[in-house]
Amino acid sequence: MPNTARKMRALPGEPMSGESRLDELREEARAKGVVPGRGVDVVGGPIPRKPGYYGEPVVKPPVWTWEIPLYFFFGGIGGMSAVIAFGAILFHHVDLARAAMWIAVIAGAVVSPILLIMDLGRPHLFLNMLRVFKHRSPMSMGAWILTAFGTCAVPGLIALELHAHQIFPGTFDQLLRLVAGIFIFGAAIFGTLLATYTGVLIGATAIPAWFLHRTLLPIHFGTAGLGSAAAALELLGHRIASLNAIGLFAAAVETLLLIWLSVNKHGAADRAIHEHRSGWLIRIGEILNGPLALVLRLVGLIPLAAISFLVGALVSRFGWIAVGKVSGCDPEAVFASQK
């Protein structure tokens, strides 16, 4: 009985019937992997099908556009500048502290919020971010961190400037310096978080290539922020050993991260990091703010090193968002990440 279908086709001389020809094609496909020439993508057809359900994404790729990587970049610089400012003020580099605080305020407290709001689907409802405080939502935490940073950085800068220009006499000025110190300390604390939470933000998602590197991301973003802050200050003319040391440290860490990334591969699950356009962005970014920046510093080309690091930090931020989009559209990545 099973073979009636076969028998009826086995008529000698007749063109071989559809189904058995299809069997042949399947054989061919199995042997050669793929059948030469045109074919059709149907179950049982000679051409292998798309993975999952017609290759449709299993998770949704991020809807975020260029604002977000820029926000990551400026948030990083702004946040970490506050840290440098704090160090500077402790060790009496007032001018450096001022410059750092200006960067902190402009990058972290002005540009960042603007970018963040621009990216919203409904910008006018931005303040709803502060309706609730959800420690389990990095986005919520981020909103609060950004707010806190702003509330510290702005008064910190004002106090610092008043102090620097000696507007008020003696004791009050001492007080101002203390106040500035306290605010800048706050800014530094929230600054570090502002620079690193973004790693948590994309690390704790359903996008395979992101969550598989949830520990690397905050370190990378934080370090990139610190290095960028130092680099920016150096480009503004503040050439002091401390900044160079910070720059060296950041570049060194980034180099290590680059090695970690290329060692700690997850195959199909995070291939977006190693393949496609997204892969290239990551590589270029990491090389610019990793090894290249390091070497340039060691040979003393500080400005070039600074520029290389800044560009690298920027590119890799775009890289990671691109990775998210590619990885989110890749059903096999999701399946592999859950094996």
Place this chain on the structure above:
Amino acid sequence: MIGEGIHSANQRRHSYVQDRVEVGFFTDPSVCIGCKACEVACKEWNQVPDDGFTWTGNSYDNTGHLGASTWRHVMFLEQDRQKGNQIAGTMSLGDGEDPFRWVFLSDVCKHCEEAGCLEACPTGSIVRTETGTVLVQDDVCNGCGYCVVSCPFGVIDRRPKPLPESGGAFKCTFCYDRQKSGLVPACAKVCPTESIVFGRLDDLRAQGQKRTQQLREAGYTDAQLYDPTDTSVRGIHAFFLILGEPEAYGLPPRPQIPTIHLKAAWTAAFATAIGAIVVTLCAFAFL
């Protein structure tokens, strides 16, 4: 288990919202006829806009996937497997050589026990309702888009311009408005073969077990329930009976709620933060 008229769970008029019990959907492809009435009823009731007239060539599915303007999605799988003991023409006689089957499954937001979208939402726009379902409050959502990447099932999405109410995140509301007034969700109401069954979650889970058993005995050897209770998602309110592997339906085999990554990520973040401060201070102290 098609009920008789008004005795079927789908036609009963009763509000579970008042008595605050958990409700759910049990979707059974073995009786789904792929009519897409659920898709249309959903769009009509919820006034979801049409999102493009593109022909995909993926069997009869021109909808693609769930999204901001598609809250129900009927899948059409053409597989070279046998459906129970079905004889699909000349090719699957006897020992079922070279078999073929066409499976329809109506996909929807899973209304997770641990919902990634809900946890992620910074505005508190996404809430858990009295019936345990997950609801987006459109007037609160500011479109930050974080829920989009936090859904392990790729359900919720931000509606692009120029569609009406664009910018906000949308997904199945479980017809919360209908449920409050004792109406059955639109999709379940219209489903002609009760492939979508609406009811109390515990009843449905029992029914799901029973049905799977039944089908297994009836020759559907690859019938299984898709309800990830053993992962961090801890089960879904809209669960499915599937024939074959979840992957074929674009369903993640072991979905996890992203919040499980928080600990590792925050630890790294704090470490980096402290590291940055220490390094900076040292840099200033010793140079």
Place this chain on the structure above:
Amino acid sequence: MAEAHPVGFRWVMKAKERGATIIHVDPRFSRTSALADIWVPIRAGGDIAFLGGIIRHVIENNLFFRDYVMHFTNASCILREDFRDTDEGATGFFSGWNEKQRAYDKESWLYEGHPDLSFPERDLTLQHPRCVFQQLRRHYSRYTPEMVEKVCGIPPALFHKVADALARASGPDKTAAICYALGWTQHSKGVQIIRTASILQLLLGNIGRPGGGILALRGHASIQGSTDIPTLYDILPGYLVMPKGDGTEETLQQHLEKNTKPTGLWHNYPDYFVSILKAYYGKSATAENDFGYNWVPKLTGNHSFFEYLYDMADGKMEGMFMMGQNPAVAGANSRFQRTSLAKLKWLVVRDMVEIEGATFWCDSPEIKRGELKAEEIETEVFFFPAAGHAEKEGAFTQTQRMLQWRQKAVDPPGDSRSEGWFMHQLALRLIAKAKQSSDPLDEPLRALDWWYPEDELGEPYMESVLAEINGWYTNPQPGADGVVFGGIDREGNPHHGPQVEGFAKLKADGSTACGGWIYSGVLGPDKINKANTRSSKNYLGHGWGFVWPADRRIIYNRASATPTGEPWSEAKKLVWWDQGQRKWTGIDVPDFVPDKSPEYRPTGNESGLAGIPGDAPFILHEDGLGWLHVAKGLNDGPFPTHYEPLESPVHNALYSRDTNPVVNWFTRAENRFAPPGDPRFPFVLTTYRLTEHHTAGGMSRFLSHLAELQPELFAEMSPELARELKIENGDYISVISLRGGIEARALVSRRMRPMQLNGKTVHQIAMPFHFGSAGPIEGDSTNDLIPISGEPNVTIMEAKVCGVNIVPGRLPRGPAFEEWIKKYVPTGGPPNLHPEQPPPGAPGGEQAGGHGQHGKTDQQ
């Protein structure tokens, strides 16, 4: 069924849940096949051979329901000696063929010695060489499983699975039902395919019993209603016969004599016919003037839509009303339909959206290709916005013959009005005009009894129409019991008496009026609109709606009891003879004379129902028997015979004749047919519906939520064919036939499979026909490929099979099309390319029109 009747399919799934075996016979693996237990891929047009094979199987293996067949069917009736079967010499012709007329002289098909079919001679042993049973056996003896495979491409193994499943599911305590629709009707032999199913069901004892029957899954929501109270040219309400104008029916007397049967229910024909005349003409209809018989229009030929179309094309027809149809897309050979519409002087379109039928003059492919120029088209189109079904009240009649009343949900938007309003207002105006004139031609209008009351918007009360359909006593008794609408007319004058209880009360003396005898009882003297009742008392649904005739839910249900009157089995009991009370009782309303005992035997002198024995359930027939052999009423033969489709890849494997001899080819240059096995058109095209769309798309293509689900025309084809033609899934292809060419996307799927016919591989493709040039989504209309043809009994076109070719790539638009198509479809030459096709104007087909009485077959 899952595709086109999804809500009804709920109950099929319920049956499956209860263990029923679902078998789906279809060229394509459709959504229905996906849910069936057995899918039987069949070559389009092969169904008579397939069912014939099962009939043979059932007879040869003694699987038929002997007692049922012996007593309830005409298996035992003796045929005339001069009857010759198609089988003799395998010619494919029955005796009585007249080549010149291209029609049968049906004399020799009758019962021996009983030309009027009453009181036939019977041989209950079924042994007589000329008895119907033996003839039936001979007729199908060559329909062997091997032959079925040759014709239909169904291998014996699969054939036996189906045959056994069907036989297993039939018998005293089991029944099997057959559902069909266009897959069977839209063929050059549609009626005969359904006849084959009836023979099979009669042999298996599946008619008149619960869970049995042959269910015509109907079309438009009330398509059953529109054959009962017809929109058809050849019958009057209740399947009364349209008077013929050939001189044989000059007087009422002649008409009645011709159509009144000596025995059986149709003996009452005069009661029904005169009552309808009284309903039309009221007081004006008197015994003296033959109750206005002469005012009734007479048939002068086949007045089907296609005949009209040809008149349009030839400029013989000036104007047309297009109400609730869209022939520019749905009509066979739609390209020709559109060009013909363009020849009209005026066209009234009533629709809810601006369909192609109203816009062909500006956006049809012909305009885009420059074949027609908008400025040269004289047709003046009047577009009236129509109210949709939710915007007006009325009744739907569904497959089970059940009338269900429909309330109005919302007011129609703007100036939209119902059909009722339009017709009513039009009639009032025409009658007013007629009253002015003295032209005898206007007499019928002047005589019309237009009494219907209306509301403030001028909408007639639909229940007043239903009341007239139910019928009343004509003697006016305003205010008496059982009188509806006060018994007065529009002017307030006395108009009608009490409602009649049912059709049994109708009289031929003018004392009753009835607009549709079969519906009588739906709104009786109790003044309850039964169509509007909604509380069913049992599983048959008594108390929900009204099922004609007389709320009998299962027709011919006398057959659910043995010849002696007991139920065949406990499981399948429905009605039975109560010896104590000496009457028929049961769960259903008996479809039989209530007190006629099973033992009753007529002497041979009775007339009407008295002429039907107590063990003969089919009371509409003169002999009360189920007809395996149809002696009267069909134009193309007493036994269903396999003929090839008019366009076929192969020759007829069973007979020397390829096609149905009596078919109407509508031969014309624009409507050519390819000869059998024409290499230019090697593939079989079949057409079908998608759940997502409705017919010509007026109700779906224009709605975004439906349109987005199936936004483009596509053609389903097998991977094998796709590879042969180097086509990939999703590619654009052009599909060509002798009628035209269209563009579609290729949907490559194993749901389509190559057929093996006698060793020859035949590829079938399938296309939906919902698309057109108007609305948000556009697509070519598949009917540009389909030829116009006329099935011999009901003139339905063969929309389910034709020969096509496929050219990969897009269809040239604009003027380029003409040049391109010429490459594949040379013009010129004789219009009749098919060897069996007569030249234009040859006789044949004009006798079609078999809806009346016996030929109650589902058609669109």
